Amino acid sequence: MKLYTFPVAPNPTKVRLYLAEKAAAGTTIAIEEVPVDLVKGEHRSAEHRARNPFGLLPVLETDSGSHLVESLVIIDYLEELHPEPSMFGTDPESRAHARQVERIADLGVLVPLGGLVHATESPVGHPANPPVADYFRAYLPRRLDYLDSLFDDGRTFLAGDRVTVGDCTLAAALQFGRFRKIDPLGDYPRLRAWDARYREREPAKRVLVL
Ligand SMILES: N[C@@H](CCC(=O)N[C@@H](CS)C(=O)NCC(=O)O)C(=O)O
Structure with missing residues (x-):
C-alpha cells in the first residue's frame, strides 16, 4: 500500500x-x-x-x-x-462516542480551522477571503466549548482514557493552525492541557513538526 x-x-x-x-x-x-x-x-x-x-x-x-x-x-x-488494538473503542457504545468525537473534531475544528488558514494566508495559493475567514472564526467556539467540556469527567483523551482517532484529528488540525500562528485554544484550558499532553506522546513527536 x-x-x-x-x-x-x-x-x-x-x-x-x-x-x-x-x-x-x-x-x-x-x-x-x-x-x-x-x-x-x-x-x-x-x-x-x-x-x-x-x-x-x-x-x-x-x-x-x-x-x-x-x-x-x-x-x-x-x-x-488491522482491528487490534482498536483506535475507536472496544464495544459499540465506546466506538460510537469515539467516532462522534472524531466527527466533531473534524467537521467542527479541522475543517473550519483549515478554512480559516486558507481564507487568510493559504499555503497552496487559495485567494484571501475575509468574509469566509470571519465565518470560520465564528464557527469554531461552540465546537471547542463542547470538546473542552468533555474533560469535565477527568478523562485524559478526547474519548476517554485511551487515545482514539479523534485525538489524531484534533492534533492534526491544531498543528495546521500553528503553521499560520492561529491558536484557537486561548479560552480552553482543558483542551490546552490535552494538547500539551498529546504532543508529549512519542507518536506525536514522530509526526508533528510544529
Ligand atoms: N475530506 C478530505 C479532505 C482532503 C483535503 O482537503 N486535503 C487537503 C490537505 S489537508 C488538500 O489536499 N488541499 C489541497 C488544496 O486545497 O488545494 C479528507 O478528509 O481527506
Missing part, C-alpha cells in the same frame, strides 16, 4: 498520526509514504488527479491498486485490516 501525503497538511497528518499511534500500540502497518508537494502544486497534476479527481491529499493506494481519497475512510479501511 502507498499513502500519498505531505507534512503539516491536516488530513494527511491525521492518517499519519493514526499510523504512528497504531505502531506505538504494537501494530505496524506496512505502508510506503509518497510525498506530493502541495506548495509546488503537485496535487493538481494529471498524475495525482488520476489517483484523486479532487486533487487532494491524503490518498491511499491499496494493494489492488484502487484509491481511497477520504482520510476517515482510509483509517476505517486500515482498522478493518
Whole structure:
C-alpha cells in the first residue's frame, strides 16, 4: 500500500498520526509514504488527479491498486485490516462516542480551522477571503466549548482514557493552525492541557513538526 501525503497538511497528518499511534500500540502497518508537494502544486497534476479527481491529499493506494481519497475512510479501511488494538473503542457504545468525537473534531475544528488558514494566508495559493475567514472564526467556539467540556469527567483523551482517532484529528488540525500562528485554544484550558499532553506522546513527536 502507498499513502500519498505531505507534512503539516491536516488530513494527511491525521492518517499519519493514526499510523504512528497504531505502531506505538504494537501494530505496524506496512505502508510506503509518497510525498506530493502541495506548495509546488503537485496535487493538481494529471498524475495525482488520476489517483484523486479532487486533487487532494491524503490518498491511499491499496494493494489492488484502487484509491481511497477520504482520510476517515482510509483509517476505517486500515482498522478493518488491522482491528487490534482498536483506535475507536472496544464495544459499540465506546466506538460510537469515539467516532462522534472524531466527527466533531473534524467537521467542527479541522475543517473550519483549515478554512480559516486558507481564507487568510493559504499555503497552496487559495485567494484571501475575509468574509469566509470571519465565518470560520465564528464557527469554531461552540465546537471547542463542547470538546473542552468533555474533560469535565477527568478523562485524559478526547474519548476517554485511551487515545482514539479523534485525538489524531484534533492534533492534526491544531498543528495546521500553528503553521499560520492561529491558536484557537486561548479560552480552553482543558483542551490546552490535552494538547500539551498529546504532543508529549512519542507518536506525536514522530509526526508533528510544529
Ligand atoms: N475530506 C478530505 C479532505 C482532503 C483535503 O482537503 N486535503 C487537503 C490537505 S489537508 C488538500 O489536499 N488541499 C489541497 C488544496 O486545497 O488545494 C479528507 O478528509 O481527506
